Each structure stands twice: as structure tokens, then as C-alpha cells.
Amino acid sequence: MISVTEFRSATPILASLDIARTVAFYETKLGFTTLYSAQNEYAVLRKDSIGLHKCTLHYTTEAIWTE
Known part of the structure; x- marks a missing residue:
């Protein structure tokens, strides 16, 4: 029998200007709560089970080019 991986959540990192x-x-507008800001x-941010x-x-460009 084939084992299937089940993902229950994902937390994407999205760029912002x-x-x-x-x-x-x-x-x-969307009802999220800020957990951390720097x-x-x-x-x-989080809302229900969405992070x-x-x-x-x-920040995104720097992380890509330094790794």
C-alpha cells in the first residue's frame, strides 16, 4: 500500500512593498491579527488556522542572494 502524506496547514512568506x-x-479588511512586526x-499575521x-x-531579494 502507498503511504500518502497529508498536509494540514501551510504558512507562506509573501512579499510586500x-x-x-x-x-x-x-x-x-480581512480580520487578521498581527503576531509580530519588525x-x-x-x-x-494569523486568522483562525491561516498564518x-x-x-x-x-528582505526577500537579500535572502535569495545570500543563501
């Missing part, structure tokens, strides 16, 4: 504006949208470069990480394009 303006973290503060993005967080405000997710909180006011100097308009990175934020972690999102938001980062600036600079």
Missing part, C-alpha cells in the same frame, strides 16, 4: 499598509489591510520589514508571513522585497 509596504508592510505597514499591508498589515493594516489584512487587519481591517521595522516595516517583516510581519507575521501569513509578509516581508519587504528587499
